[in-house]
Amino acid sequence: MPYANTTHSYGAIAKGFHWLTALLILTIIPLGLIANDLAHAVRNPDIATTEADTARAALLFSLHKTIGVTIFVVALLRILWAVIQPHPKLLNGDKPAEAWLASTVHWLLYGSLVLVPLTGWVHHAATSGFAPIWWPFGQTLPFVPKDEGVAQTSATLHYILQWVLIGAVTLHILGALKHHVIDRDATLRRMLPGRTTATPTDRQPGHALPFVTALAVWAIAIGGGAAAGFFSHEHETGAETAALEAVESDWQVQEGTLDITVSQMGSVVSGTFADWTAEIAYSEEPDADGKHGNVTVTVSIPSLTLGSVTDQAMGPDYFAAETHPTATFTADILAEGDGHVADGTLTIKDQSVPVELPFTLAIDGDTATAQGALSVDRRDFNIGLGTKDEGTLGFTVDISFDLTAKRP
Ligand code: HEM
Numbered sequence: 001m002p003y004a005n006t007t008h009s010y011g012a013i014a015k016g017f018h019w020l021t022a023l024l025i026l027t028i029i030p031l032g033l034i035a036n037d038l039a040h041a042v043r044n045p046d047i048a049t050t051e052a053d054t055a056r057a058a059l060l061f062s063l064h065k066t067i068g069v070t071i072f073v074v075a076l077l078r079i080l081w082a083v084i085q086p087h088p089k090l091l092n093g094d095k096p097a098e099a100w101l102a103s104t105v106h107w108l109l110y111g112s113l114v115l116v117p118l119t120g121w122v123h124h125a126a127t128s129g130f131a132p133i134w135w136p137f138g139q140t141l142p143f144v145p146k147d148e149g150v151a152q153t154s155a156t157l158h159y160i161l162q163w164v165l166i167g168a169v170t171l172h173i174l175g176a177l178k179h180h181v182i183d184r185d186a187t188l189r190r191m192l193p194g195r196t197t198a199t200p201t202d203r204q205p206g207h208a209l210p211f212v213t214a215l216a217v218w219a220i221a222i223g224g225g226a227a228a229g230f231f232s233h234e235h236e237t238g239a240e241t242a243a244l245e246a247v248e249s250d251w252q253v254q255e256g257t258l259d260i261t262v263s264q265m266g267s268v269v270s271g272t273f274a275d276w277t278a279e280i281a282y283s284e285e286p287d288a289d290g291k292h293g294n295v296t297v298t299v300s301i302p303s304l305t306l307g308s309v310t311d312q313a314m315g316p317d318y319f320a321a322e323t324h325p326t327a328t329f330t331a332d333i334l335a336e337g338d339g340h341v342a343d344g345t346l347t348i349k350d351q352s353v354p355v356e357l358p359f360t361l362a363i364d365g366d367t368a369t370a371q372g373a374l375s376v377d378r379r380d381f382n383i384g385l386g387t388k389d390e391g392t393l394g395f396t397v398d399i400s401f402d403l404t405a406k407r408p
């Protein structure tokens with residue numbers, strides 16, 4: 001069998017690419033659907049799932065992503081090959097509507113082979129922590145920031161475009177069967193192994209109209225998805241981000257960040273609390289007990305964004321944000337060596353745990369800047385007790401802050 005195409009037949013390389021792609025695509029679609037169902041169940045606090053389900057979802061997703069990236073690379077090579085090869089002429093060019101439909105579907109398939117894996121890959125690169133790609137590359141992508149907005153938009157595009165692909169593949173397979181069973185022509189046979197000779201029709205409609213139709217199908221699918229609200233993402237937990245009241249403080253916080261970091265499935269996931277207040281009393285001179293002052297920090301739990309697992313983190317087994325919407329830290333400020341330590345109690349959910357938070361402090365006139373960090377064990381706060389495996393969700397949670405405050 002010749003390797004290259006002719007105007008009458010597909011060569012071995014084009015056939016090899018075709019059937020390899022078909023195998024990979026017909027494997028990855030059910031994998032995506034099953035993995036996604038399982039992941040939704042795992043993330044839904046109302047559905048009872050086990051740690052084995054979480055591990056299975058991660059495994060299926062890793063497989064899905066690894067095959068998906070393979071499809072992307074194979075698709076690029078396949079398209080390159082198709083571009084430099086002659087294209088076998090149509091056997092049904094005398095039926096323009098049928099030829100238009102078949103050719104539209106081919107454009108949709110070629111486009112999908114690039115767009116579907118690419119949107120999945122961008123989604124993976126923009127989020128963190130869940131199910132790595134097993135190739136030694138591609139955990140991150142150039143120009144793709146770790147950003148929740150990018151992650152959600154690309155996930156929605158992945159979802160819409162994969163349904164266009166599923167529709168196109170279905171039509172494509174039905175078309176191939178129609179040619180074989182009803183028309184009894186050589187369309188399917190010339191894509192199968194072996195040498196098949198078939199005579200193309202004299203009339204050969206062009207590719208421009210099908211190409212424009214394919215573009216219109218994508219535009220309608222994406223536009224329809226947008227109109228149906230697929231791109232607007234609400235938090236599903238029901239826990240509102242109740243804004244905290246401003247506090248009166250000797251030192252008024254001007255700006256600052258409060259971050260947490262935890263390891264999930266072996267990847268580092270970082271999160272930020274957008275809403276928190278700090279009431280700080282501090283004087284440079286310690287009192288008779290050696291105290292420089294005290295601090296009370298109140299944190300709005302639902303204001304946390306934690307990559308793709310923000311909603312999951314709010315669930316009853318984790319922060320239980322609906323019943324425990326705030327966390328507090330109250331502490332005395334003491335000098336320690338060259339720096340300071342806030343020695344007090346951290347209360348998350350219904351658990352109060354003594355903690356020491358070392359921090360550095362620099363005062364310039366009436367402006368103070370401070371940075372500090374501490375590590376806690378999530379199990380001390382009854383967080384994620386259902387996830388006993390440290391590989392799935394690390395026990396240690398690193399908390400860090402950075403703030404600038406002013407004295408009136
Ligand atoms: C041709 C290749 C691909 C096809 C046909 C495909 C198909 C699918 C399908 C059918 C789903 C289930 C969606 C649902 O039921 O809501 C899915 C989900 C997903 N896929 Fe793919 N996929 C492909 C490539 C990739 C690649 C390369 C990646 C990442 C590297 C990826 C990452 C994901 C992720 C993360 C989800 C879950 C999305 C979510 O949580 O909303 N996919 N994919």
Ligand code: HEM
Pocket residue numbers: 018021022023025026082087088090091106107109110113169172173176177187188189190191
């Ligand atoms: C069991 C599944 C499949 C069958 C029976 C099948 C059958 C065929 C046949 C008979 C052709 C030749 C059409 C012609 O000569 O005009 C063809 C072409 C094509 N197939 Fe499939 N196919 C299958 C799955 C897929 C899948 C999953 C994809 C990709 C997502 C795909 C992508 C394509 C493309 C892009 C072409 C056009 C090739 C070209 O002429 O440039 N096929 N297929």
